[in-house]
Amino acid sequence: MTVLPRTARSFGWHVLCLVIVAVVLYPLVWLAFASVKPPDEILSRLALLPSRFVFDGYTKGWEGAADVGFGRFFLNSFLVAGLSVAANVLSCSLAAFAFARLKFRFRGALFAFMITTLMLPYHVTLIPQYVIFQQAGLVNTFVPLILPKLLATEAFFVFLIVQFMRGIPRELDEAAIIDGCSVYRTFWHVVLPLSKPALVTTSIFTFIWTWNDFFTQMVYLNDTEKFTVPLGLRLFVDTSSESNFGAMFAMSALALVPIVLFFLAFQRLLVEGVSTSGLKG
Amino acid sequence: MTTLRTPDPPVAPVSAARVRRRDRPAGRRRKSQPEAFAFLTPWLLGAVALTVGPMVVSLYLSFTDYDMFTSPKWIGFGNFAHMFTGDDRYLQSVQVTLIYVLVSVPLKLTVSLLVAMLLNTRRGANGFYRAAFYAPSLLGASVAAALVWRALFMGGGPVNEVLAFFGWHTPSWVDDPQFSLASIVLLGVWQFGAPMVIFLAGLKQIPAELHEAAAIDGAGAFRRFRHITLPMLSPVIFFNLVMEAIHAFQAFTPAFVIGGGRGGPADADLFYTLYLFEVGFQDFRMGYASAMAWVLLVVIAIVTAIVFRTAKLWVFYDDAEDRK
Numbered sequence: 001m002t003v004l005p006r007t008a009r010s011f012g013w014h015v016l017c018l019v020i021v022a023v024v025l026y027p028l029v030w031l032a033f034a035s036v037k038p039p040d041e042i043l044s045r046l047a048l049l050p051s052r053f054v055f056d057g058y059t060k061g062w063e064g065a066a067d068v069g070f071g072r073f074f075l076n077s078f079l080v081a082g083l084s085v086a087a088n089v090l091s092c093s094l095a096a097f098a099f100a101r102l103k104f105r106f107r108g109a110l111f112a113f114m115i116t117t118l119m120l121p122y123h124v125t126l127i128p129q130y131v132i133f134q135q136a137g138l139v140n141t142f143v144p145l146i147l148p149k150l151l152a153t154e155a156f157f158v159f160l161i162v163q164f165m166r167g168i169p170r171e172l173d174e175a176a177i178i179d180g181c182s183v184y185r186t187f188w189h190v191v192l193p194l195s196k197p198a199l200v201t202t203s204i205f206t207f208i209w210t211w212n213d214f215f216t217q218m219v220y221l222n223d224t225e226k227f228t229v230p231l232g233l234r235l236f237v238d239t240s241s242e243s244n245f246g247a248m249f250a251m252s253a254l255a256l257v258p259i260v261l262f263f264l265a266f267q268r269l270l271v272e273g274v275s276t277s278g279l280k281g
Numbered sequence: 282m283t284t285l286r287t288p289d290p291p292v293a294p295v296s297a298a299r300v301r302r303r304d305r306p307a308g309r310r311r312k313s314q315p316e317a318f319a320f321l322t323p324w325l326l327g328a329v330a331l332t333v334g335p336m337v338v339s340l341y342l343s344f345t346d347y348d349m350f351t352s353p354k355w356i357g358f359g360n361f362a363h364m365f366t367g368d369d370r371y372l373q374s375v376q377v378t379l380i381y382v383l384v385s386v387p388l389k390l391t392v393s394l395l396v397a398m399l400l401n402t403r404r405g406a407n408g409f410y411r412a413a414f415y416a417p418s419l420l421g422a423s424v425a426a427a428l429v430w431r432a433l434f435m436g437g438g439p440v441n442e443v444l445a446f447f448g449w450h451t452p453s454w455v456d457d458p459q460f461s462l463a464s465i466v467l468l469g470v471w472q473f474g475a476p477m478v479i480f481l482a483g484l485k486q487i488p489a490e491l492h493e494a495a496a497i498d499g500a501g502a503f504r505r506f507r508h509i510t511l512p513m514l515s516p517v518i519f520f521n522l523v524m525e526a527i528h529a530f531q532a533f534t535p536a537f538v539i540g541g542g543r544g545g546p547a548d549a550d551l552f553y554t555l556y557l558f559e560v561g562f563q564d565f566r567m568g569y570a571s572a573m574a575w576v577l578l579v580v581i582a583i584v585t586a587i588v589f590r591t592a593k594l595w596v597f598y599d600d601a602e603d604r605k
Contacts, residue, residue: 010404017406020396021413024471028420030439031429043437095324104317114324117332121531121581123557123574127342127567128335131349151327158324183316212423214534215554219562230424230534237428237538249432252425259419267412270419271478 028256035253039246057250065235066224070251073232080142080217080228081210084149088206089199091152096161097187101173117155122215130219144220149206157202164198165191197269204266208259229255343572348565360572371573373548374556377462381552382529385469390521393473397480398510411481415474427468427538431455434464434539455539458547465535465550476521483517484510515596523588530581533558553577 034042035057037050064070098104099111133144152158168191176186192199214230221227224235233255236248263270318325343360345353364371400411420426434440436453444451454460487510495505511518533554540550544559553573561570 013399013402013404014406016399017410020399021410024414024417027426027429027433027471028416030433031425034429034432043432043435091323091327094320094322098317098320098324102317102320104314104321107317110321113328117328119527119581119585120332120336121527121574121577123531123554123570124339124578125332125335126339126574127561127571128338129331130562131338131567132330132335134349148327148331150323151331152324153327153331184319187320208419209422212420212534214422214424214537215558219558233424233428234538234542237542245432248428252428255423255425256420259423260416263412263416263419267415268408271411271415 031249031253031256035246035250037246042245042249054246055250057246057248058254061236061247061251061254064232068224068227068232070229070232070254072225073227073229074254076142076226077211077228077230080145081207083142083146084210085203085206087146087150088152088154088157089202091150092154092157092202093161093192093195093199094187095152095158096165097191099158100162100165101187101191102183114155114158117153118159126219133220139220140222140226141220142226145210145216154206157206160202161195161198164195168194200266200269204262204270208262211259339571339574342568343575345568346566347568347571349567350565353568356568360569361576363569364572364576370544370548370551370556374544374551374553377549377551378530378532378553380462381466381469381532382526385466386522386525386529388466389470389473389525390476390518392470393475393477393521394480394514394518396473397477397484400477400481401484411478415478418472418474421468421472422534424534424538427535430464430468430535431539434460456546458545458549461540461545461549465532465539468535468539469529469532476525479521480514480517483514487513512597516598519588519592519596523585526584526588527581530577530584 030048033048033050036053036055038052038054039057041050062070064073095114099107099114129144129148130139133139138144148154172194173186173190176190177183181189212230214234217228217231218234221231227235229251233248233251236244236251342353344355344357346356346359347353396414400407400414417426432438434454436456438453440454441451451457451460454464491509491513492505495509500508531554532552536545536550536552536555537558539545540555544551544555554577557570557573557577560566560573
């Protein structure tokens with residue numbers, strides 16, 4: 001290896017990194033500018049910047065499709081994602097506490113089963129689940145989207161919280177028990193507050209994954225009134241004519257805003273959450 | 282709350298058998314059993330009602346003809362036989378999915394490892410680059426990102442134009458059977474951030490002294506990579522490989538959006554899950570869709586098992602007792 005001066009090598013490193021940043025972020029920057037271009041410029045002109053800024057896409061897109069405004073889709077998505085977060089954090093932390101802190105019969109076997117479900121393709125349980133919800137009259141409601149989370153079916157998060165709780169010193173809850181705390185109080189007042197980083201990671205990922213989820217929402221929701229943001233965006237695809245491009249990209253840009261905001265706010269936590277969940281274990 | 286505590290053992294005289302049971306070492310007496318199951322209740326309910334139960338039912342349905350409106354009709358291995366002998370679109374979906382997994386996973390892991398090594402320094406602005414590279418991993422699965430991708434790779438879109446500038450004239454990628462799948466593969470690779478972050482965490486655990494010692498002994502950068510970095514990183518490579526493969530087998534949204542909801546040009550984007558959705562929820566052939574789901578499960582299980590088996594040959598753990 002040729003030995004270059006430190007500053008030159010450092011400069012080269014930054015240039016290389018910035019080139020990758022440009023390639024990686026290009027699609028997002030392109031989207032941001034496409035959403036304010038005149039419709040005929042979106043695909044026909046290579047330039048990133050529009051010749052003039054047009055906000056028609058946003059006003060037209062916000063009107064939505066099939067008599068339902070896009071605001072409704074956003075409201076539905078926020079409702080589904082918000083309830084999913086609450087349900088997932090609660091049920092997964094309960095199960096995780098049992099696995100990480102309590103002794104009980106079949107613990108090893110149940111834990112192994114939980115880990116196995118991590119690899120289970122969702123499609124295997126999909127059709128019977130659909131039939132169950134169909135017979136209960138719950139298709140075309142938000143229940144099939146939220147109930148599974150209330151019942152901790154997302155093993156990934158149980159596992160993530162278990163790994164975190166295992167790292168909390170055992171002396172703390174042992175001391176609490178000796179001081180006369182019940183197991184329930186120990187969970188609520190000692191272990192849960194200390195698990196905050198894992199719970200925040202769980203919340204953020206649940207929100208983003210639910211927000212992005214397309215498959216489940218498409219399977220269970222039929223009425224345009226009940227549609228979430230991904231389903232609303234799909235309406236633009238179905239009527240994919242050039243005149244609709246402005247609205248489609250404007251709403252696509254809006255759909256990414258909550259995720260981008262979450263990302264900017266919690267970036268450090270997110271990135272660390274991923275690396276620790278992957279490594280320990 | 283105190284009433285919920287386990288009562289102290291009774292002091293009343295007990296039979297010899299009970300005494301013996303009580304005398305077992307403390308560890309075998311599961312003191313918190315009732316509480317543990319109280320904590321596990323939601324998860325257990327979900328495991329029974331939404332996982333194990335439906336698995337049994339879907340296994341049964343896979344041997345039937347079922348349209349949701351009339352009761353299932355037992356047809357034995359009929360669904361499976363039809364899949365492999367009488368259904369060209371099924372075989373097409375298998376082929377598309379296998380190509381996608383075999384191309385996108387190694388490509389994504391290679392890119393994420395290279396970038397992770399690039400970032401594994403103490404230079405400033407490292408955090409910024411890490412965050413920027415990670416961002417697409419969060420957006421990748423969304424309809425919005427797939428729509429953007431579709432536009433970028435359309436005829437006259439930026440990708441066409443840039444390639445034309447370099448003298449390579451390509452058709453509209455998303456409308457051409459030869460190129461359509463490639464655009465979806467690239468969308469998968471674009472999300473290299475998640476495995477990259479995990480690689481980076483793994484790289485940080487390799488002691489710098491190893492590299493220094495090898496460098497003093499005259500080992501070049503490539504040899505150090507081959508004989509230090511790769512073996513030390515192999516558990517992490519293993520983890521990423523398993524996770525990304527499982528993930529790739531189940532890809533849906535990009536194929537749906539970029540392929541226009543119907544599998545793309547000449548079914549070039551007919552991913553396995555896309556065909557399963559079509560069969561199950563548009564044609565209401567729920568028995569057939571269940572059979573497809575079970576084949577997917579078996580294939581993922583076999584692939585995972587192969588990776589786990591071969592892991593003994595190429596995954597090295599620091600401490601043999603630390604094996605999991």
